[in-house]
Amino acid sequence: MPHLAVQSVAKSYDGNPAVQEISFAVEAGQVLAVCGENGAGKSTLMKILSGATLPDQGAILLDGRPVTIDRPAAAGAFGIRTVHQEFSLLPHMSVAENMLLGRMPTRSLPLPGLRFVVDWPAANRMAGAVLTDFGFPDIDPRALVRHLSVAQQQIVEIAKALAAGPEILILDEPTAVLSASETEILFRRIRALAAQGTTILYISHRLEEIFEIADRIVVLKDGRSVLEGAVAELDEERLIRAMVGRPLSAIYPERRGSAGAAVLEVTGLGRDGAFEAIDFSVHAGEIVGMFGLVGSGRTEIAQAVFGARPADRGRIVLNGRARRFASPAQAVGAGLAMVTEDRKGDGLALEASVQDNAVLASYSRIARLGVINAARRHDLVAGQIADLSIRPAEPERPVRQLSGGNQQKVVLAKWLLAPDRDLFIFDEPTRGVDIATKAEIYQIMRDLAGRGVAVLLISSEMPEVLGLSDRVLVVRDGRLVAELPPAGLDAETVFAHAAGLPVPASGAGGTPPVLH
Incomplete structure (x- = not known):
């Protein structure tokens, strides 16, 4: 029984x-x-x-x-x-x-x-x-x-x-x-x-x-x-x-195009107790993965770039111009977007509606002289609801009533509506979402890169990093310990660098990404 x-x-x-x-x-x-x-x-x-x-x-x-x-x-x-x-x-x-x-x-x-x-x-x-x-x-x-x-x-x-x-x-x-x-x-x-x-x-x-x-x-x-x-x-x-209701044999979109000029260049970035001597770049049209075990410092590096927790030292260059962001607002104003690891704590106003959350970063598109154009706002949000398949498709519904995957889509809608983004930072973008939503998010990232946007992907999911990245940066104990080109992207090599283990001699050609 x-x-x-x-x-x-x-x-x-x-x-x-x-x-x-x-x-x-x-x-x-x-x-x-x-x-x-x-x-x-x-x-x-x-x-x-x-x-x-x-x-x-x-x-x-x-x-x-x-x-x-x-x-x-x-x-x-x-x-x-x-x-x-x-x-x-x-x-x-x-x-x-x-x-x-x-x-x-x-x-x-x-x-x-x-x-x-x-x-x-x-x-x-x-x-x-x-x-x-x-x-x-x-x-x-x-x-x-x-x-x-x-x-x-x-x-x-x-x-x-x-x-x-x-x-x-x-x-x-x-x-x-x-x-x-x-x-x-x-x-x-x-x-x-x-x-x-x-x-x-x-x-x-x-x-x-x-x-x-x-x-x-x-x-x-x-x-x-x-x-x-x-x-x-x-x-x-x-x-x-x-x-x-359908097979997902091609969850990871095919890579296409080539990298352009450097959008983000980071040199000697450091913050006491978090990370030190971080050097890397992200170019237009490429997805750069950043992998590390829990506590490695990868999220802290992204927060420093975005101005959420600024670095104590080092240099950040955006589109050839040295910048230092003291707050996320300054980073947003300079053309950055960041899908944060904690969508409920940092990415959404849970009691506000889907519509109000979706336009948080794009008031310049819907307001003039402080007055919101309600029809324009409705049209923009309705387009994102349709494009991202946000369910239920109700702009006025409080975002706290949505499932985790649909809340993540609202976060994405917020940044996709923001005009003129040169760099997207995705920190654990598919945590807690279903496999179909993962596929949709992966396609969005690849489409952004296809349009010449620079994408920095931070993830603890090895298949995600291997399946999407054009290059992989490996972080361990607050330091960047490896930068791997496409030919070196296999699970054993990436994990060995992340865990401080001997790197396999085989290099490329290891375990392919698995679906999960």
Whole structure:
């Protein structure tokens, strides 16, 4: 008998169906991968299972018994714990407080009016034991969450769910900010939990992870479950076709044209504690990839170029003119665009509409003497919504209501509408987006290069770097350690430089990009 069964579940918002007909089953001790494009219904399904919203119809069965999960507390009572893609941690509280929130150990005091107090040593021991068992003993239970790195916060978010002893664990894009080694530790823990009988729902756009960790797969498309089966019976091509309705054999656009004059030249760039002696250039019409492991300094270099966190020393030349940007506003004024790593924190005004976000960098095109031409704004935004297939196609909808992939498209629309961009910086442009959206973003980047725009791509995804770049810059420990031409672009060589390992003698001709 399945541990969890979802039968014909449907949910609509304001008459618009989010999920229409979803059914699947998973047994205790299995890992079920839930796949689908952004907007396929995965987030709504997770909200239903975690008690954040009720379905309009259908049934949820636990061990064959219909249950009602009408609030998060009910999900918790049934042993369901969800790790959402967006953090729910309280930044000004400690790791232990976040992990044990609502379940903090107490001790009694023989004092009138003060019978119980938090047993802090016990709380720290409990949280530390969970973290150690998870595989991350170096995270201090006493540390404030706001002092942790993004990857450490993700680990604490997962550890919080583990501390509750889940019977069903739902993980939504858990590795989006984790390194390869951290991901492997997570996978070991997932396998151990499954061996103990925990049922796990694993949501990820990274197909190689799904084939590595899952036992079964269910594919959602347009709010319906369209494919379900054992991993051993499926392959990548069939999975992709089920998700997007067509094969994606050519996800990486063909390189065309040649590089022109240097648009960006960086010499001796340095910032204390972040990076040092950085020299590189990006030419018109080329895509230059920048690869490095987590903490290598690649994002900090891009931020310095864009004026978000200026360098302490060095020289930046844009189109032959020495520049020093003290703020992103100055960089934008000089013709730069940057798709930031954190789209929600840095790239979007979440409470504002799609329309208002899309025109943030292009008021010169829609306003005169401080007055906005509403018709002009509508036409420009409508064109981007159509060109980028932003869904739902509603300019007035708050951008926070869009899926992650569609939010990323709004970020792109903002910069594509900005006039006269000479240099585009893309920092992790496809993090957390589905494979079809990845293909669209890759085509946009190649089209920009085809029009003579210089493109700097920063990514932790090796296939992305190999599949798109005309040259690759490798960063390690805040220094540029290699610049590889097209003939030297293979996974083993790039990774060896990034990790400080011996470089393979074969050079080119190594592992080709894989789709994920």
